[in-house]
Amino acid sequence: MSVTAAQGFTAGSTAAGLKTTGQSDVAVVINHGPMFSAGAVFTRNRVKAAPVLLSEESLATAHRTGTPITTVALNSGGANACTGAQGMRDAASMAAAAGAAVGAGYEQALVCSTGLIGTLLPMDALTAGIAAAAESAGDSAEHGTGAAQAIMTTDSVHKEAQVSRGGITVGGMAKGAGMLAPQLATMLVVITTDADITHKQAQKAVADAVTTTFNRVDSDACMSTNDSVILLASGASGVKPSQKDITQMVREVSADLARQLVADAEGASHDVHVTVTSATTEDAAEAVAREICRSNLVKAAIFGNDPNWGRIVAAAGCVPEQVAPFSADDLSVTVNGIEVCRGGGVGRDRDLVDMTPREVEIVVDLGAGTASADMWTNDLTHDYVEENSAYSS
Amino acid sequence: MSVTAAQGFTAGSTAAGLKTTGQSDVAVVINHGPMFSAGAVFTRNRVKAAPVLLSEESLATAHRTGTPITTVALNSGGANACTGAQGMRDAASMAAAAGAAVGAGYEQALVCSTGLIGTLLPMDALTAGIAAAAESAGDSAEHGTGAAQAIMTTDSVHKEAQVSRGGITVGGMAKGAGMLAPQLATMLVVITTDADITHKQAQKAVADAVTTTFNRVDSDACMSTNDSVILLASGASGVKPSQKDITQMVREVSADLARQLVADAEGASHDVHVTVTSATTEDAAEAVAREICRSNLVKAAIFGNDPNWGRIVAAAGCVPEQVAPFSADDLSVTVNGIEVCRGGGVGRDRDLVDMTPREVEIVVDLGAGTASADMWTNDLTHDYVEENSAYSS
Numbered sequence: 001m002s003v004t005a006a007q008g009f010t011a012g013s014t015a016a017g018l019k020t021t022g023q024s025d026v027a028v029v030i031n032h033g034p035m036f037s038a039g040a041v042f043t044r045n046r047v048k049a050a051p052v053l054l055s056e057e058s059l060a061t062a063h064r065t066g067t068p069i070t071t072v073a074l075n076s077g078g079a080n081a082c083t084g085a086q087g088m089r090d091a092a093s094m095a096a097a098a099g100a101a102v103g104a105g106y107e108q109a110l111v112c113s114t115g116l117i118g119t120l121l122p123m124d125a126l127t128a129g130i131a132a133a134a135e136s137a138g139d140s141a142e143h144g145t146g147a148a149q150a151i152m153t154t155d156s157v158h159k160e161a162q163v164s165r166g167g168i169t170v171g172g173m174a175k176g177a178g179m180l181a182p183q184l185a186t187m188l189v190v191i192t193t194d195a196d197i198t199h200k201q202a203q204k205a206v207a208d209a210v211t212t213t214f215n216r217v218d219s220d221a222c223m224s225t226n227d228s229v230i231l232l233a234s235g236a237s238g239v240k241p242s243q244k245d246i247t248q249m250v251r252e253v254s255a256d257l258a259r260q261l262v263a264d265a266e267g268a269s270h271d272v273h274v275t276v277t278s279a280t281t282e283d284a285a286e287a288v289a290r291e292i293c294r295s296n297l298v299k300a301a302i303f304g305n306d307p308n309w310g311r312i313v314a315a316a317g318c319v320p321e322q323v324a325p326f327s328a329d330d331l332s333v334t335v336n337g338i339e340v341c342r343g344g345g346v347g348r349d350r351d352l353v354d355m356t357p358r359e360v361e362i363v364v365d366l367g368a369g370t371a372s373a374d375m376w377t378n379d380l381t382h383d384y385v386e387e388n389s390a391y392s393s
Numbered sequence: 394m395s396v397t398a399a400q401g402f403t404a405g406s407t408a409a410g411l412k413t414t415g416q417s418d419v420a421v422v423i424n425h426g427p428m429f430s431a432g433a434v435f436t437r438n439r440v441k442a443a444p445v446l447l448s449e450e451s452l453a454t455a456h457r458t459g460t461p462i463t464t465v466a467l468n469s470g471g472a473n474a475c476t477g478a479q480g481m482r483d484a485a486s487m488a489a490a491a492g493a494a495v496g497a498g499y500e501q502a503l504v505c506s507t508g509l510i511g512t513l514l515p516m517d518a519l520t521a522g523i524a525a526a527a528e529s530a531g532d533s534a535e536h537g538t539g540a541a542q543a544i545m546t547t548d549s550v551h552k553e554a555q556v557s558r559g560g561i562t563v564g565g566m567a568k569g570a571g572m573l574a575p576q577l578a579t580m581l582v583v584i585t586t587d588a589d590i591t592h593k594q595a596q597k598a599v600a601d602a603v604t605t606t607f608n609r610v611d612s613d614a615c616m617s618t619n620d621s622v623i624l625l626a627s628g629a630s631g632v633k634p635s636q637k638d639i640t641q642m643v644r645e646v647s648a649d650l651a652r653q654l655v656a657d658a659e660g661a662s663h664d665v666h667v668t669v670t671s672a673t674t675e676d677a678a679e680a681v682a683r684e685i686c687r688s689n690l691v692k693a694a695i696f697g698n699d700p701n702w703g704r705i706v707a708a709a710g711c712v713p714e715q716v717a718p719f720s721a722d723d724l725s726v727t728v729n730g731i732e733v734c735r736g737g738g739v740g741r742d743r744d745l746v747d748m749t750p751r752e753v754e755i756v757v758d759l760g761a762g763t764a765s766a767d768m769w770t771n772d773l774t775h776d777y778v779e780e781n782s783a784y785s786s
Binding site: 045046047048081082083084087116117118119223224225296297300301303304306309310313314316317318319321328329331341343344345346380381382384385386388389 | 438439440441474475476477480509510511512616617618689690693694696697699702703704706707709710711712714721722724734736737738739773774775777778779781782
């Protein structure tokens with residue numbers, strides 16, 4: 001069930017003192033081969049943290065030259081974002097420490113950081129911690145869960161997932177305290193597989209999988225400066241899957257982890273699943289789903305257990321015609337199985353809707369085509385406001 | 394100081410019983426000429442309320458044929474949105490009653506509604522109310538403030554503004570309880586002037602004025618189904634202003650009313666003024682300002698009196714490069730006069746920032762050009778969540 005579930009991977013962690021609580025805060029994931037393929041998707045935010053800039057560059061070089069990617073080092077307790085030239089030097093030192101731990105150079109390591117923006121990392125503690133974490137990995141696959149715990153920030157539980165079939169295993173870990181505070185709680189994900197795939201196949205698998213999983217979880221309308229989803233492949237199973245099969249397995253693990261992120265939204269009282277159907281294209285369906293997921297009025301109504309279809313329809317109406325063609329008169333909205341809006345107007349009695357389950361299912365039918373898409377968000381609660389106003393980040 | 398400040402206008406209001414509280418809920422504004430020009434801007438939401446659809450059509454016809462626009466009827470206590478064919482018939486009946494009150498047809502009246510979505514208006518009460526409101530207008534200009542009060546929903550104060558110079562007066566009224574709940578509290582604005590201008594000039598004046606005033610107030614990222622800004626011109630001053638002069642006067646009244654909307658955000662503890670400077674274009678500056686104004690993380694931090702520049706920078710970074718070219722390394726952020734972020738990194742000590750004033754001034758310098766734009770929003774507070782979750786709408 002962890003980042004070491006796939007053959008060929010070990011992981012370690014340690015408390016290096018980056019977190020003032022004394023909890024573990026550094027993790028290392030090591031690929032023992034025989035393949036050392038990797039792919040990754042990083043934040044699209046133009047303000048990228050130093051570890052993202054460095055990892056993007058190292059991965060691009062690896063893809064161009066065939067350099068192996070042997071390790072990933074991660075830390076909580078500091079994001080190393082908006083830290084200028086010193087931040088870049090620190091990210092390089094972090095990668096060098098991670099590479100050295102497996103007898104390689106900095107160019108074979110990817111790095112991820114999460115925590116406060118605008119403060120420099122305590123590099124002595126961090127580099128010592130990376131060495132200690134790598135040491136603790138030993139040669140067993142037992143320490144995957146410890147790594148998942150070391151990357152937690154405001155998470156209440158660690159997050160792991162695994163899929164095995166056809167002789168291949170894909171496992172992974174993620175951190176992110178729901179999508180309620182993506183900047184406080186940057187989303188970091190490491191997925192491993194023992195499939196025998198190339199850099200190029202790994203890149204395609206992770207890029208495709210993210211599109212319909214992590215990119216479909218939205219509450220704050222913004223990726224953080226540090227978001228990273230990394231896939232490592234060891235080839236240790238000796239099985240060469242088709243692109244379609246490995247992509248599907250990575251997608252399943254990603255979907256499982258993404259759902260865990262939504263469920264761990266501590267400030268939330270509802271997980272909200274928005275499905276848009278009968279759209280002209282999947283992109284159109286996604287655009288409408290995203291607009292609904294981003295509406296504070298919709299999210300606050302759900303917190304109040306109010307199946308407020310007027311707000312849902314008004315949010316849908318904010319999507320430009322050229323993005324999602326539909327007629328307002330054709331809209332229907334179903335909340336937890338009750339079609340409260342039909343033909344753009346009043347449907348069944350909204351008092352029939354049972355809003356007590358934690359999971360709220362919203363289905364919006366555009367009546368315009370045959371495509372669909374779904375997305376997850378949470379409700380807007382007092383605890384969200386409290387978490388994001390009472391604590392600096 | 395009101396919608397009857399300009400020569401040639403009267404207004405009336407009454408309690409027709411649409412509001413369960415017994416407060417006034419119907420208003421009529423009457424143009425006595427000699428000119429009967431009008432222009433208007435309506436919501437861009439694709440889900441438009443019946444009164445918006447009807448008024449858009451009537452105004453387009455008037456502009457094409459030269460038909461005078463003699464009256465505007467407004468009601469609170471019901472939005473007449475998502476009400477289908479019956480809603481359209483009701484909007485037409487409302488316009489007919491407003492026209493009849495001044496001895497004209499329905500095509501000379503514009504109509505506005507605000508309140509709950511998805512419920513039909515009590516038409517007998519409403520049409521009787523329109524007649525009574527018109528009757529109460531009499532021939533004096535004394536009742537402008539009563540009209541401004543009759544269109545209030547969750548507003549805590551009525552809103553009026555006036556500018557006079559060069560022999561011309563522009564006055565207006567608005568409703569909208571801050572931008573905190575634009576769907577609960579649709580923005581309705583009626584502005585009047587005694588300038589001698591044509592339909593075409595009126596349309597240009599109001600369209601231009603809205604761009605840099607009402608369109609620059611943003612908190613929920615969405616216009617409501619009913620938003621309307623209407624300008625009526627009587628020509629009673631006999632003064633023919635230049636297009637530039639009348640547009641500027643309408644802009645000043647609009648800016649005054651827009652600022653009053655922000656100030657009346659009952660759930661808010663801060664009014665937030667975001668100015669983006671050194672952008673390549675005004676559109677680029679506006680896009681960055683809007684993204685910051687829409688960030689729940691920024692807004693919650695301000696509620697917590699935290700000058701959290703990391704969240705501001707991260708929000709700016711979410712604007713696509715092609716929309717607003719700038720380099721993350723060139724960003725600076727000044728909060729209430731303290732440059733807390735400089736060159737994309739740490740600037741002056743954020744503890745120096747005094748966050749106690751209700752008005753928070755955020756200036757983001759993109760370092761990319763010479764254009765600028767500003768925008769208003771409010772902070773995200775517990776009261777916002779409460780207002781929008783505890784009460785259905």
